[in-house]
Amino acid sequence: GAGVSQSPSNKVTEKGKDVELRCDPISGHTALYWYRQSLGQGLEFLIYFQGNSAPDKSGLPSDRFSAERTGGSVSTLTIQRTQQEDSAVYLCASSLFGRDIQPQHFGDGTRLSIL
Amino acid sequence: GQQVMQIPQYQHVQEGEDFTTYCNSSTTLSNIQWYKQRPGGHPVFLIQLVKSGEVKKQKRLTFQFGEAKKNSSLHITATQTTDVGTYFCAGQQTGANNLFFGTGTRLTVIP
Numbered sequence: 252g253a254g255v256s257q258s259p260s261n262k263v264t265e266k267g268k269d270v271e272l273r274c275d276p277i278s279g280h281t282a283l284y285w286y287r288q289s290l291g292q293g294l295e296f297l298i299y300f301q302g303n304s305a306p307d308k309s310g311l312p313s314d315r316f317s318a319e320r321t322g323g324s325v326s327t328l329t330i331q332r333t334q335q336e337d338s339a340v341y342l343c344a345s346s347l348f349g350r351d352i353q354p355q356h357f358g359d360g361t362r363l364s365i366l
Numbered sequence: 367g368q369q370v371m372q373i374p375q376y377q378h379v380q381e382g383e384d385f386t387t388y389c390n391s392s393t394t395l396s397n398i399q400w401y402k403q404r405p406g407g408h409p410v411f412l413i414q415l416v417k418s419g420e421v422k423k424q425k426r427l428t429f430q431f432g433e434a435k436k437n438s439s440l441h442i443t444a445t446q447t448t449d450v451g452t453y454f455c456a457g458q459q460t461g462a463n464n465l466f467f468g469t470g471t472r473l474t475v476i477p
Contacts, residue, residue, distance in 0.1 A: 294454070296466070299463045310464065351416060356411070357409050358408065
């Protein structure tokens with residue numbers, strides 16, 4: 252696969268449940284980003300991983316949100332005790348690393364709906 | 367904190383008319399990128415600008431980065447129905463790890 256792969260594509264869950272979203276970046280891309288996009292809105296930065304460096308978690312909206320990136324490749328975003336305001340499309344992007352942020356390649360996203 | 371604003375929020379044009387979207391940052395940017403998101407799709411990278419006053423062209427699309435590196439614009443000449451979508455600018459503040467995406471401009475092209 253040449254592109255960024257995200258799963259599941261859709262997730263419907265009840266308020267209070269935990270969810271786990273997966274992102275498989277483009278091979279060779281050391282930078283990985285998670286964003287959230289609410290309906291008709293722009294992209295909200297959540298977290299950034301670069302190689303083995305400590306992640307930049309400055310965009311995470313609360314301590315219910317966490318993310319991991321194992322082996323410098325696949326990443327999972329976990330939302331605990333989901334709330335209705337967590338409903339959104341969660342987008343993952345990967346890029347090469349450079350002095351400036353390099354062009355980002357996005358996956359198709361996970362559409363999360365909290366009932 | 368850094369903010370990136372885009373205007374207009376929506377634009378409806380007749381096919382063949384020109385279109386421009388403007389992006390303004392509250393802080394100086396080291397790098398600005400433009401993305402296009404088709405309805406139901408994900409953002410797709412269009413261009414990156416890094417130099418003050420830089421102008422780049424891609425066929426009917428012209429991108430500019432302001433002299434002060436705080437604003438940018440995307441101009442489309444003679445729009446086509448394939449141009450439909452939301453155009454986002456995304457700026458990087460010097461030393462930051464992330465891009466701040468603008469609010470986006472949704473373009474509708476009427477055949």
